[in-house]
Amino acid sequence: MTALLDTAARPPITPPEVRPPLLKRSVRRLGPDGWSALAVTLAVLAVQAWNIAGFPAVSDDEGTYLAQAWAVQHHRGLAPYTYWYDHPPLGWVQLAVLSGLPELLASPEHVLTAELRIAMLPVTAASALLLHLLARRTGLPRWAAALAVLLFGLSPLAVGLQRELFLDNFAVLWILAAFALAASPRKHLWHHVAAGVCAGVAVLSKETAAVLLPALMLLLWQHCDRSTRKFSLVGFGSALALVALGYPMYAALKGELIPGPGHVSLLGGLLFQLQRAGSGSVLTPGSGSRRVLDSWLYYDRVLITGGLAAALALLGSRRLRAPALAVLLLAAVVLRPGAGYLPAMYVIQALPFLALALAGAAHHGARLVLHAVPRVGLRPLRWAVLALAAVLAAGWTVPRWYAGDRTALTVNANAQYDATARWIRAELPDPAHTRITVDDALWLDLVRDGFVPGSGVIWFYKVDLDPAVAATLPLGWRSLDYIVSTPALRQDPNDLPTVRAALAHSAVVASFGDTQADRIEIRRIVKDAAQ
C-alpha cells in the first residue's frame, strides 16, 4: 500500500507536453504546399545549375550589367563609365549584392561573366517558389501549381534565358512577389502596400515591368474586400509611386533629370530607349523582331503558343484573369502597330505568366473532363480521356524539351571566350600598363587580371561614344595596345571609326574558334604603320 502511494506521488515519467525537435517542427510547418514548391524548385535548380557557365554563350549585355554591378560593389557609382540612364539601376544593384559570394567561388575554367551566373540561381529559385505561391493563391490545385513551376523553369527557352545575368530576371522576381502579395488571402493592408513596393522595385529593376501593372491592379482589385478596398488601392498606389519616384529624384539631385549641354540625363536616356531604331514588326518576315520571335520559337514552341492560347481562353475565368491579362498585355506590346525595338530578353517577363496560364488551362481542362455533365457517370472513361490527353501533351513536349535541355546541360558555348581569357592571362605580361579594348563580356575578367578598369581595359564602343574615354586616348587608336575582336565587336563597326581603325592597324596574335562568324581574335595594334 505504501509502495503504491509512493509511485503515485512521483512525477509522471513522460513530461506532459513533448515538443518535437526544431527540424521536425519546421518540417511539419512547411506543409504539403511547401514540400511541393520545394520539390519542383529543386528540380528546376538542378537543371539550371548544371553547366550554367557553359551554355548559353555569354552575351555582351551580361558583361555590361556585371561590370555595372562591379562598379556598385567598388563604390564607383552606378557604372564603370558615365551612367547615362539607359536602364534604371536597381537590377544591377541587386546583382552587385548577389555576385559577391560566387566571385569568391568562381573557378578560372570559364570566362568570369559566365562563372558569375551562379548569382542567378537564388533569383530563379525565389521566382519559382513565388510562382507556386501565386498559383495556389489564384486557386490552382497543388499539382497545377507544381506544373506551372516546371513549365516556367524547365522550358529550354527558360533554361537559357534564366541562367543569364539579365535585369529581366530580377524584374520577374519582384513582379511575382507583387502578384503573390496582391492575392494575399488575409487581404492585409500591409501586404497590399508591400505589393506596391515590390512592383516599384520591379519597374526600377527593368522598366518594361511597367507593362504588367494593369494586370497586377486587376488582381489586387479582385482580392480586396469591399470595405477596405479604397485603403488597399491607395496604399498600393502610393507605395508604387513613391518607390518609383526615387529614380527621377536621384537624377534630379544629380542635376541630370532634363537634357542639357555637357551631361547625360534621365529624360535623354528615356527618349533614346523610346526612339531606338525599331526592329520592325514580328509580322514582317525577315525583320529583326521576327528573327527574335523565331529564336524564341526555336527553343520552345509549347510554352509560347500554348500559353498564349491558354491566356486567351482564361480571360473568361475570374480567378485567372489577371495572369492571363499579363500575358496578353506583353503580347500586345510586341504586336502593336509601329512596334519599336524588341530585345531578345523581353520574353523573360512573359515566362511565369505563360506557365501559369498553361497550368491553369490544364486544370480547367481536367475539371471539365472529370465533372462536365455529372448525370452521365462514365468515371473510367473520363479518366482514360484525361490520361490520353496528358500522354499526348507530354509526348509532344518532352522530346523537344529533352533535346533543348540536353544541349543546355552539355554544350560549352563559351569555349572561345574561355580560351581568350586564359590566353590573355598567360601571355600579356604587364596588365597594369597595357591598354586593351574588348567587348563587355570579357571586361571583368581583365579587371581581375590587373588591367586598369575603365581606361586600361575599355568597352570597345566607349572608345568612340564616350567623350570622357576618348579624352584618355589622345592618339586615337594609337593609344591602344590590343583589341580583342569578338562577334559582338564586329557587329557594327561602321558607327565606330576608332574601333575600325584599330582593327585595320592590328595583327592577329592569337585566334580561337573555327568559323569566321564566331571567331575571337586577339590583335596587337601596329603603331608604326603608315596612316
Place this chain on the structure above:
Amino acid sequence: MLTSLFMITVSGILFWMAALTLWWMLHAWRTPETLAGTGFGPADGVCGLSFSLLVPARHEQEVLERTVERLLESGHTAYEILVIVGHDDPQTAEVALRMADRAPERVRVVTDTHEVKNKPKALNTALPYCRGEVVGVFDAEDQVHPDLLAHVDHAFRASGAAVVQGGVQLINFHSSWYSLRNCLEYFFWFRSRLHLHARKGFIPLGGNTVFVRTEVLRAAGGWDQDCLAEDCDLGVRLSSGGAKVVVAYDSAMVTREETPGTLYSLLKQRTRWNQGFLQVYRKKEWRRLPSLRQRLLARWTLTTPFLQAFSGVVIPIDLLLALSVKLPVSVALFSFVPAVPALATIAFEAVALHDFGVQYDLRVRPVHYLKLIAGGPLYQVVLAGAALRAVWREHRGQRGWELTRHVGAHLG
C-alpha cells in the same frame, strides 16, 4: 562626413516615427476582419444594466437643453441623467432645473461648489450620487444617438469589460480649413487608433461617450482633479491596473461634436490636452503595465504630441537641407526617405476623408481635398505651437483650465 552622418540619423529617426504613426493610424483598415471588429455587435434588446449619465455643463445654457432632450429619447429603460452645474452659473442651472422638472424620474441636478472649477471636479462631485451600475460621461453639447445605451449595455455584457468607449466624431468639416483636419484627426483616432490601444491593453480614454462600471470607478477613486486630461488619465490608470476596455465605433451611433470655433481656441484646447498628456506621463501610472511593449506604447503615445510637433517641424528642414547643402547624392536621396511615409499619410488622409463623407452622408467636394492637402503643413505648425505652449505652461506651473467654448455648429 559629419553632416552626412547627421542627415542619415535624423532621416532614419523621422522615417520610423512617421511610418509607425501611419501604421497605427491605419489599424482598423488592416484587414476586413479588423474593420468588422471595430463596430458594436448587434444589440439583443435586453436592458441588463442600469446607467448613470453625467453631463457637466458650464456656461452652456445654449446647448444643454437640446443635449438632455436627446438623451431622454434613449430607447433604454434603466438610466438616469445627472446634470452637474456650478454654483456660480445660474443660467445653466436654470436650464438644468427646468429639464429636471420636465422629467423628474430621469433627470437630477447636482451643484458643484468648488471655488475653482474644472471638469474632473464636477464629475467627482456627482459620483457619490450615481445609482446606476455603469457611469457614462457626456459633454453638454453632445448629440447622443437613442440606441447607443442599448448597444453599450450589450457590449458590457458580451465582453465582460470594465470600460466601454464609444465613438466621438467632429462633424463640421466644412467650417474652416483647420476644422477639416480636426474632424479627420477624430476620425482616425476613434475609428482606428483607439481600437489598437484597446487591443494592446493601454488606452487613453476619450472625454465623453465613455462608460465605466460604477464600482470600478469608485475603487479607482474617480477622476484626477488636478489633471488637465482627466479622461486620458482615467484610461491609463484603469488599463494599467488591468481593466478590460472595449472600444466600439459605429458611424450611426457616434456622439457628434463640433470643432473649436476659432483657431485660437483650438490652440488652447490642444495645449490643455498636451499638458494633460505630459502630466499623465509624469505620473508614471503606466509603469505598472506588465509588458515592455505596452510600456513602450504608453511612453510613445503620451509623448506623441511632442514627437509629432518635432517631426512636423524637422521634416521640412530636413528636406530643405537636402536640397540646399552639398551632400553626396546617396545621402541626399536618403534624406528624402521620411517624405515617403509623410506623403503616403496625405494619400491615406484623402481616402479617409472620402470614407468619412460616405459614412456620414456628407458631400465632400474637390475643394475639401485641396484644403486637406494644403492645410497639412499649416496644421502641423499649429500642433507644434500647441506642443511648445504646453511645455512652456507646464514648466511655468500654469495649470489652469482653458475651457473650449461651443456655439452649436454641429446641431443641424
